[in-house]
Amino acid sequence: MAGLFSYLDLGAGALLATNRGVGVVGHNVANAATEGFTRQRVDFSAIPGTPIAGGVQSLGPTRITDQLLTQKEWNGAGEYGRASDLARALSSLELGMGTDTHDLVQAIASLFGGIMELEAAPVDTELRNNVVDGAEGVANMFQTGALAIQQSQYDADANIEALSATASGLASKIASLNREIDRTNPSPDLLDQRDLAARQLTEIVGGRARVDEDGHMRFVLDGGGVLVDGERSAEFQTSRDPDLGGHVRLELVDGVHVDDVTGNISSGRLGGQLTFRDSVARDSAERLDNLAYEFATRFNEVHRNNAALDGSTGHDFFTEPGSIEGAALGMSISASLEASSDNVAAAAPATGPGDTSGLSDLLNLRDQKVLAGGSRSLLDESIDFLSDLGARVNRASSDEALEQDKLTVLGSLRDSLSGVSVEEEMTRLSALQHAQEASVRFIATVDSLLGQLIEQV
Amino acid sequence: MRVTEWRLMENAQRGVGNARNRAAQAGEAMSSGVRVSRPSDDPVSWAEGARTRARLAVARGQKSAIRTSMENLAETELVFSSIGSALSRSFVLATQLANGTNDADSRNLAAAEIEDLRDGILGAANSRSARGEYLLAGVSSLTQPFDAAGNFVGSTLGRAVQIREGQDLNVTVEGDHLDAAVNVISVMDALADGLRTNDQDAIRSAMDSLHVAIGQTAGAQSEVGRRVSALQLADQDRESVEISLMETYASLIEAEPIAAASELAESQIALEGARAVAERLVQIAAGSLG
Numbered sequence: 034m035a036g037l038f039s040y041l042d043l044g045a046g047a048l049l050a051t052n053r054g055v056g057v058v059g060h061n062v063a064n065a066a067t068e069g070f071t072r073q074r075v076d077f078s079a080i081p082g083t084p085i086a087g088g089v090q091s092l093g094p095t096r097i098t099d100q101l102l103t104q105k106e107w108n109g110a111g112e113y114g115r116a117s118d119l120a121r122a123l124s125s126l127e128l129g130m131g132t133d134t135h136d137l138v139q140a141i142a143s144l145f146g147g148i149m150e151l152e153a154a155p156v157d158t159e160l161r162n163n164v165v166d167g168a169e170g171v172a173n174m175f176q177t178g179a180l181a182i183q184q185s186q187y188d189a190d191a192n193i194e195a196l197s198a199t200a201s202g203l204a205s206k207i208a209s210l211n212r213e214i215d216r217t218n219p220s221p222d223l224l225d226q227r228d229l230a231a232r233q234l235t236e237i238v239g240g241r242a243r244v245d246e247d248g249h250m251r252f253v254l255d256g257g258g259v260l261v262d263g264e265r266s267a268e269f270q271t272s273r274d275p276d277l278g279g280h281v282r283l284e285l286v287d288g289v290h291v292d293d294v295t296g297n298i299s300s301g302r303l304g305g306q307l308t309f310r311d312s313v314a315r316d317s318a319e320r321l322d323n324l325a326y327e328f329a330t331r332f333n334e335v336h337r338n339n340a341a342l343d344g345s346t347g348h349d350f351f352t353e354p355g356s357i358e359g360a361a362l363g364m365s366i367s368a369s370l371e372a373s374s375d376n377v378a379a380a381a382p383a384t385g386p387g388d389t390s391g392l393s394d395l396l397n398l399r400d401q402k403v404l405a406g407g408s409r410s411l412l413d414e415s416i417d418f419l420s421d422l423g424a425r426v427n428r429a430s431s432d433e434a435l436e437q438d439k440l441t442v443l444g445s446l447r448d449s450l451s452g453v454s455v456e457e458e459m460t461r462l463s464a465l466q467h468a469q470e471a472s473v474r475f476i477a478t479v480d481s482l483l484g485q486l487i488e489q490v
Numbered sequence: 491m492r493v494t495e496w497r498l499m500e501n502a503q504r505g506v507g508n509a510r511n512r513a514a515q516a517g518e519a520m521s522s523g524v525r526v527s528r529p530s531d532d533p534v535s536w537a538e539g540a541r542t543r544a545r546l547a548v549a550r551g552q553k554s555a556i557r558t559s560m561e562n563l564a565e566t567e568l569v570f571s572s573i574g575s576a577l578s579r580s581f582v583l584a585t586q587l588a589n590g591t592n593d594a595d596s597r598n599l600a601a602a603e604i605e606d607l608r609d610g611i612l613g614a615a616n617s618r619s620a621r622g623e624y625l626l627a628g629v630s631s632l633t634q635p636f637d638a639a640g641n642f643v644g645s646t647l648g649r650a651v652q653i654r655e656g657q658d659l660n661v662t663v664e665g666d667h668l669d670a671a672v673n674v675i676s677v678m679d680a681l682a683d684g685l686r687t688n689d690q691d692a693i694r695s696a697m698d699s700l701h702v703a704i705g706q707t708a709g710a711q712s713e714v715g716r717r718v719s720a721l722q723l724a725d726q727d728r729e730s731v732e733i734s735l736m737e738t739y740a741s742l743i744e745a746e747p748i749a750a751a752s753e754l755a756e757s758q759i760a761l762e763g764a765r766a767v768a769e770r771l772v773q774i775a776a777g778s779l780g
Contacts, residue, residue: 142546145548147551385647416544419540422529430530448494
């Protein structure tokens with residue numbers, strides 16, 4: 034009798050185990066479309082015992098995952114985040130620099146074309162006004178370029194502020210999940226949530242997440258700053274720094290400890306924004322300023338030495354820039370030209386208003402190799418400046434597409450291991466239902482035997 | 491390999507997005523006729539296109555300068571032509587009255603005509619272009635080049651215009667041609683005086699000088715002609731360069747119509763395909779989840 038009762042326990046145990054399996058299958062199917070969900074599985078094992086076995090027990094549920102693959106996907110997310118934000122910022126800057134029909138190169142070419150037209154009739158007021166308009170067009174395009182760069186840096190600042198706030202929230206979430214996750218019997222769903230938060234955080238700040246032996250996730254930034262350490266998380270703080278030209282400084286605050294990480298973060302979306310703001314945009318601004326400075330000073334040098342319509346000399350063409358920095362933004366036509374186009378110095382001094390030597394000197398500036406160690410003219414440099422920017426946009430877009438492809442491949446690999454296939458779950462459900470039926474029949478058989486035995490007794 | 495529906499949907503979404511971008515680019519190229527609209531489309535072609543565009547802008551400035559210079563020279567030619575005609579008429583009159591058989595009235599009438607012609611020559615020598623510049627004044631183009639006595643007080647420096655890259659041409663002919671070996675106005679004054687006083691020697695001497703003056707004027711006209719020819723040649727060269735630059739620019743930047751139409755058709759087929767796949771995937775997903 035006692036043996037038969039133990040068989041009843043054995044059947045009940047099997048039914049319980051398969052029920053758990055069915056529950057996990059249902060959970061998998063319900064979360065098939067949930068972002069970051071990892072398929073779970075219940076394993077069955079025999080319980081040793083007499084006379085044949087102690088029954089069956091369920092193990093788990095466990096997550097079907099590969100930490101190495103997950104790690105690679107996180108890293109890929111960081112690289113994609115960087116490439117994506119860099120490409121977007123560069124593309125926006127390129128658009129801000131002008132269109133195909135109205136850009137710096139076109140403005141410079143129009144100015145030289147206007148000077149050339151004036152050569153044939155240097156006292157003609159309309160043609161003189163055209164030259165002044167051409168000069169204004171060049172100054173406007175320099176200003177437009179400088180403003181576009183400045184605006185792109187302000188946009189990057191706003192993005193850095195928003196992203197750092199999101200990153201602080203995710204870091205806090207990971208620390209909180211570290212606290213919630215039971216070390217000995219961790220909940221798969223909580224682990225999924227933590228992995229998803231780690232992936233999202235990596236996409237924003239790059240860095241590295243790892244799970245230590247104590248089961249806690251630690252998150253370390255590029256450059257070594259610790260963002261999450263067990264149940265504690267640091268947070269980002271942003272402030273406008275005059276040393277950075279009024280741009281945002283990024284600091285990592287951990288209690289009373291504050292670290293400046295502005296120059297350390299090189300991957301993730303924040304890395305993309307910081308690289309754009311502090312490297313790409315700054316380089317572009319310096320190059321544009323340098324070109325504007327050379328353009329204004331060289332035009333002024335030639336123009337001052339020649340004579341206006343009334344024979345006077347010493348007139349500037351553009352406002353003389355005080356320094357290279359800010360030369361593009363501050364570029365404007367001189368007060369002399371603003372006052373009257375008669376002050377365009379077309380003639381050599383002490384010749385006559387019909388002389389065009391001054392214009393010829395200005396035209397020579399078109400081809401003189403005065404930049405980049407005597408290898409580029411002012412026009413060459415303006416073309417190189419914009420085509421280099423275009424090449425950077427082009428490269429950044431290719432990088433973004435490449436990183437997205439890599440991430441897709443890694444995601445597909447992860448899915449092939451950890452994703453939920455509804456068909457597969459249905460097959461498993463069918464198998465578990467058969468096992469359930471077997472358990473029910475086993476219990477019914479034992480029950481029947483017990484009934485017969487009780488009747489005979 | 492396990493491929494989840496979520497991944498399939500993401501891939502389908504990307505596929506539709508990429509196909510839509512490709513179709514949009516092809517549509518833009520087809521409608522605008524431009525293949526490279528910004529540097530990132532093709533940095534190398536864009537840079538070459540920008541260089542070509544800059545050379546085109548300069549070539550168009552050159553075109554305007556050449557045309558203006560030709561107009562000025564045409565006006566200058568008219569001036570020398572009218573002066574030459576006046577000198578020829580003076581020579582005819584001088585020839586008719588050089589034999590001493592004419593009476594005082596005839597000589598006075600002829601002298602008066604010579605004085606009118608002299609004033610006409612001085613007026614023509616001081617004439618201005620449509621833009622208000624004295625045509626024969628050289629670079630002192632806002633100052634009358636001849637004083638009342640007919641002395642040239644303008645500049646002998648001419649105006650240079652760049653007719654080709656790196657090549658300048660003097661595009662003015664100055665009034666010093668009328669005040670060279672002989673002064674045209676002084677010759678006319680001497681002739682008028684000779685006629686009034688019936689001084690046959692003076693008339694014959696003036697006729698010799700007139701001959702030289704006519705030669706000087708003809709020389710100036712030839713100079714004008716040479717410069718006009720040089721400008722015409724330069725304009726032809728410039729036109730060839732401009733056409734060549736426009737062709738280069740078109741090949742670098744503009745979309746080739748057949749290729750653009752073909753790309754547009756292909757991209758639209760690709761977009762339809764991507765949409766069909768996405769729709770099918772949505773149906774499958776709806777079926778399996780439902």
